[in-house]
Amino acid sequence: MQTLPSFLSFKPRDFSLPNSSWGSEMMRMYDHYNSQCEVETEGGEKQEGKWRRLPSYNRLLKYATGGLYLSKMIQSNARLFTRHIRDPGAAFEYVLFVNSEEQKCVCIFQAGHLLEGPPGHVHGGAIATMIDTVTGTHATVLSGPVMTANLNINYRSPIPLGSTVLLESSLDKKEGRKTFIRCRVTSTDGSKLHSETSALFLSITVSHLLLGV
Numbered sequence: 001m002q003t004l005p006s007f008l009s010f011k012p013r014d015f016s017l018p019n020s021s022w023g024s025e026m027m028r029m030y031d032h033y034n035s036q037c038e039v040e041t042e043g044g045e046k047q048e049g050k051w052r053r054l055p056s057y058n059r060l061l062k063y064a065t066g067g068l069y070l071s072k073m074i075q076s077n078a079r080l081f082t083r084h085i086r087d088p089g090a091a092f093e094y095v096l097f098v099n100s101e102e103q104k105c106v107c108i109f110q111a112g113h114l115l116e117g118p119p120g121h122v123h124g125g126a127i128a129t130m131i132d133t134v135t136g137t138h139a140t141v142l143s144g145p146v147m148t149a150n151l152n153i154n155y156r157s158p159i160p161l162g163s164t165v166l167l168e169s170s171l172d173k174k175e176g177r178k179t180f181i182r183c184r185v186t187s188t189d190g191s192k193l194h195s196e197t198s199a200l201f202l203s204i205t206v207s208h209l210l211l212g213v
């Protein structure tokens with residue numbers, strides 16, 4: 001059997017899988033949701049569970065069939081903002097799970113030391129980045145290609161640097177091209193509210209991305 005040249009057989013790294021920087025809380029939450037992605041029936045057969053883990057690459061194009069090669073051709077040095085730091089654990093460590101039946105999405109987020117804002121705590125812009133990422137990904141799953149039109153964030157309590165938090169996103173409503181999403185950021189046991197967000201996404205065509213129209 002002929003083997004493919006190495007540039008064709010390259011597999012992109014999936015950043016949503018555990019790495020050595022993930023702390024015990026991050027791992028515990030990951031295992032909690034990951035174990036619900038596949039369940040065993042009474043007859044011992046495996047079947048899809050209610051949650052689905054979303055893979056995460058450092059370029060959005062890699063989601064698309066053949067996108068790996070496109071991503072090498074179009075602005076080849078461009079990288080997804082949240083996935084461009086190579087040092088594991090230094091910035092954004094996160095994984096998203098989607099529950100299509102309940103139209104919900106959860107993200108487990110461990111905030112690294114490069115995300116400092118107020119001393120010892122996470123920068124508000126880094127929190128907004130994660131909220132945009134989670135609600136934007138959720139809106140994409142629900143409605144196809146979208147862009148953020150409005151993010152309205154209320155910051156309720158600071159997030160300690162290095163901690164693991166939960167982002168929970170839910171569909172509020174869909175009206176034509178508009179997808180309205182809500183998102184709460186809490187401690188992993190849900191006892192502490194860090195922020196509440198309402199977001200609006202507008203469906204776009206590919207030409208909007210390529211030509212800005």
Ligand SMILES: CCCCCCCC/C=C\CCCCCCCC(=O)SCCNC(=O)CCNC(=O)[C@H](O)C(C)(C)COP(=O)(O)OP(=O)(O)OC[C@H]1O[C@@H](n2cnc3c(N)ncnc32)[C@H](O)[C@@H]1OP(=O)(O)O
Pocket residue numbers: 054060063132133134136137140141146147148149150178200202204208
């Ligand atoms: C099956 C698994 C698949 C998994 C796939 C996962 C993929 C995920 C992968 C990797 C994760 C990455 C995730 C990152 C996500 C990040 C997303 C971003 O950050 S996007 C960048 C920031 N956003 C911009 O730069 C937009 C800039 N703005 C625009 O381009 C336009 O303004 C746009 C497209 C938002 C709207 O422009 P128009 O010309 O298309 O639409 P008009 O006519 O202005 O508005 C349409 C309707 O919407 C209302 N509208 C527009 N903007 C509004 C606003 N800000 N607030 C309220 N209403 C607004 C208007 O009033 C109008 O409403 P009436 O139809 O009259 O009812």
